[in-house]
Amino acid sequence: MICSMLNIKYPIIQAGMAGGPTTPELVAEVSEAGALGTLGAGYMTPQQIETALRDIQQLTQSSIAVNLFLPQTYDIHKDAILGMQQYLNTYRVKLGITEVNNIPDMENLFEEQLATVIEAGVKIVSFTFEAPTKRLIEELHASEIIVIATATSVEEAIQLEANGVDLIVAQGAEAGGHRGTFLNVENESMIGTMALVPQMVDAVSCPVVAAGGIMDGRGMAAALALGAKAVQLGTAFLTVKESGAPNIHKQTILSSRDTDTKITKVFSGKSARGFKNTMMIDLENRISGNPPPYPLQHILTSDIRKEAAKQGNKELMSMWAGQASGLAKVGSAGDLVENLVGQCEDALQRISWI
Amino acid sequence: MICSMLNIKYPIIQAGMAGGPTTPELVAEVSEAGALGTLGAGYMTPQQIETALRDIQQLTQSSIAVNLFLPQTYDIHKDAILGMQQYLNTYRVKLGITEVNNIPDMENLFEEQLATVIEAGVKIVSFTFEAPTKRLIEELHASEIIVIATATSVEEAIQLEANGVDLIVAQGAEAGGHRGTFLNVENESMIGTMALVPQMVDAVSCPVVAAGGIMDGRGMAAALALGAKAVQLGTAFLTVKESGAPNIHKQTILSSRDTDTKITKVFSGKSARGFKNTMMIDLENRISGNPPPYPLQHILTSDIRKEAAKQGNKELMSMWAGQASGLAKVGSAGDLVENLVGQCEDALQRISWI
Numbered sequence: 001m002i003c004s005m006l007n008i009k010y011p012i013i014q015a016g017m018a019g020g021p022t023t024p025e026l027v028a029e030v031s032e033a034g035a036l037g038t039l040g041a042g043y044m045t046p047q048q049i050e051t052a053l054r055d056i057q058q059l060t061q062s063s064i065a066v067n068l069f070l071p072q073t074y075d076i077h078k079d080a081i082l083g084m085q086q087y088l089n090t091y092r093v094k095l096g097i098t099e100v101n102n103i104p105d106m107e108n109l110f111e112e113q114l115a116t117v118i119e120a121g122v123k124i125v126s127f128t129f130e131a132p133t134k135r136l137i138e139e140l141h142a143s144e145i146i147v148i149a150t151a152t153s154v155e156e157a158i159q160l161e162a163n164g165v166d167l168i169v170a171q172g173a174e175a176g177g178h179r180g181t182f183l184n185v186e187n188e189s190m191i192g193t194m195a196l197v198p199q200m201v202d203a204v205s206c207p208v209v210a211a212g213g214i215m216d217g218r219g220m221a222a223a224l225a226l227g228a229k230a231v232q233l234g235t236a237f238l239t240v241k242e243s244g245a246p247n248i249h250k251q252t253i254l255s256s257r258d259t260d261t262k263i264t265k266v267f268s269g270k271s272a273r274g275f276k277n278t279m280m281i282d283l284e285n286r287i288s289g290n291p292p293p294y295p296l297q298h299i300l301t302s303d304i305r306k307e308a309a310k311q312g313n314k315e316l317m318s319m320w321a322g323q324a325s326g327l328a329k330v331g332s333a334g335d336l337v338e339n340l341v342g343q344c345e346d347a348l349q350r351i352s353w354i
Numbered sequence: 355m356i357c358s359m360l361n362i363k364y365p366i367i368q369a370g371m372a373g374g375p376t377t378p379e380l381v382a383e384v385s386e387a388g389a390l391g392t393l394g395a396g397y398m399t400p401q402q403i404e405t406a407l408r409d410i411q412q413l414t415q416s417s418i419a420v421n422l423f424l425p426q427t428y429d430i431h432k433d434a435i436l437g438m439q440q441y442l443n444t445y446r447v448k449l450g451i452t453e454v455n456n457i458p459d460m461e462n463l464f465e466e467q468l469a470t471v472i473e474a475g476v477k478i479v480s481f482t483f484e485a486p487t488k489r490l491i492e493e494l495h496a497s498e499i500i501v502i503a504t505a506t507s508v509e510e511a512i513q514l515e516a517n518g519v520d521l522i523v524a525q526g527a528e529a530g531g532h533r534g535t536f537l538n539v540e541n542e543s544m545i546g547t548m549a550l551v552p553q554m555v556d557a558v559s560c561p562v563v564a565a566g567g568i569m570d571g572r573g574m575a576a577a578l579a580l581g582a583k584a585v586q587l588g589t590a591f592l593t594v595k596e597s598g599a600p601n602i603h604k605q606t607i608l609s610s611r612d613t614d615t616k617i618t619k620v621f622s623g624k625s626a627r628g629f630k631n632t633m634m635i636d637l638e639n640r641i642s643g644n645p646p647p648y649p650l651q652h653i654l655t656s657d658i659r660k661e662a663a664k665q666g667n668k669e670l671m672s673m674w675a676g677q678a679s680g681l682a683k684v685g686s687a688g689d690l691v692e693n694l695v696g697q698c699e700d701a702l703q704r705i706s707w708i
Contacts, residue, residue, distance in 0.1 A: 192546030195567030195677035213549030323549035
């Protein structure tokens with residue numbers, strides 16, 4: 001089954017959250033606890049990936065995964081970018097950082113990132129934002145690497161399976177962070193986990209991993225009942241001790257309510273779910289239509305979001321979180337894995353109406 | 355537990371879908387099968403309710419419920435209504451029905467509807483669209499009537515419990531038909547069932563019923579694992595033999611995909627999930643801001659939707675459905691209840707990773 005396929009004890013995957021939360025300590029602790037730790041390497045340089053993987057491998061011998069973002073094509077509209085920079089300067093001034101008025105250099109590191117991951121001997125790679133091509137999957141299979149990809153609709157899952165993906169993450173509308181949608185992106189259906197998982201399970205023959213709104217063992221039990229073979233959790237791992245998420249982000253999650261998040265494109269150019277704050281609402285009101293496309297807008301807003309996180313200013317940073325963030329707990333990543341398994345068994349035991 | 359409270363065998367509620375689907379035969383068959391049948395009486399006159407309840411009571415002695423819409427306050431903007439009528443006349447012409455250019459008479463039948471239900475000896479009443487007041491709930495309790503109400507957020511559930519509701523339906527974003535939202539209606543958070551149920555269960559002490567995206571025993575098992583004490587299904591009951599839904603609606607559900615539905619206000623003035631079609635998209639493009647409020651817009655579009663259903667024209671009617679409609683099956687309502695229970699047990703048995 002999926003546990004022997006991924007060489008793990010429990011069918012739990014820690015989502016590959018890019019941008020800092022997935023420290024080597026988090027990834028290693030998750031895997032040591034019997035789940036699958038994932039390095040969120042989407043924004044990392046090959047050198048950073050190499051270092052992180054070396055650190056992880058010093059902490060654990062267990063199975064780990066790396067998540068990468070597949071490269072995307074996009075148009076560069078200079079005026080829109082410069083206009084955005086100009087507006088973003090109002091935030092930069094507030095935070096006391098240098099104003100920026102240029103078009104950022106864009107470099108695509110995907111090939112080098114992937115080469116680094118393969119070189120380091122990682123045996124599980126997950127992708128988001130596009131369908132990995134047949135050719136890419138064949139190359140990875142030739143290196144005995146298991147390929148995981150994300151789908152937000154049945155149609156996307158069918159395409160991923162046709163391309164040869166080994167395992168599909170069904171990302172429900174509840175999920176925090178970036179949406180993995182790659183078909184009909186402008187008309188996204190936002191299908192809830194409860195509806196998405198059984199339809200996807202019926203449509204593909206490879207194992208489906210449920211993601212979105214799962215925070216504890218009740219959600220894990222529910223996902224398995226729907227036919228998922230494993231669960232993937234992001235938000236739940238953000239508040240654990242080993243997570244590299246900024247403290248203000250952790251605190252906001254721990255005190256959050258079910259209605260606090262929203263899907264927005266303004267931070268990165270791509271739809272993602274995070275806590276409503278001044279920057280989100282302000283930019284949404286200002287931008288008619290779409291902001292510059294991902295990854296451009298991500299780069300444009302990065303310095304602001306990083307500085308705001310450093311200053312503990314939660315109004316000018318992106319704080320990704322799913323719709324069940326209010327169920328987050330503190331503790332170690334190992335505690336979380338253990339609790340998930342224990343509560344899952346309890347939840348299943350508790351069901352009886354006869 | 356909930357089954358003895360509602361005097362049913364299985365923790366399954368057939369949603370009180372207004373507008374025709376809940377025929378006396380459907381309600382009676384569901385209750386005869388051991389679940390809770392619900393007459394969707396929101397749009398019925400007191401006389402129609404009386405007749406329907408008499409018919410149901412001739413078919414079954416089992417427990418049934420009636421669903422009513424709580425009255426709402428709204429403003430009447432004559433110009434907006436007349437402008438809407440004028441535009442809707444383009445549809446009326448297409449369908450060959452009489453053009454309408456007036457402001458409809460509005461009468462609020464709620465008090466008479468409720469009196470009829472109490473008079474008929476119904477012991478379970480469910481409400482949507484508002485929080486029933488403490489006073490109303492006390493009156494119903496005095497008649498030994500159990501009160502069910504719908505919440506789409508934890509905050510709404512807390513208010514319902516404070517008012518004295520006996521049982522709360524947690525309506526996830528996946529659900530078909532009208533949203534039960536009554537707080538922050540203009541800024542609805544659309545929380546998925548997977549995220550909503552456990553947070554609501556933790557926040558209130560009365561039993562929570564899960565709704566939204568549940569179509570088969572896998573969904574039922576999942577909902578119970580999340581902590582719900584029962585499930586409520588609407589779309590799944592639309593395609594059964596006893597359902598009064600138009601054939602074209604049934605056929606559309608049976609051939610639907612996960613991405614076919616959308617939330618819209620254009621049919622009734624209130625957010626509801628249904629299949630995308632010409633009338634939905636066309637009106638959404640035409641209306642800037644909101645259509646006339648519910649129930650005005652519902653009344654304005656009613657003749658068109660009824661005639662289109664009669665003509666089998668699926669482009670000019672409202673076809674409510676949830677995001678898992680593609681899992682619908684044909685058969686009797688009794689078969690559906692039996693399958694739900696059997697599949698639920700199977701789904702729970704099948705879970706094992708050790």
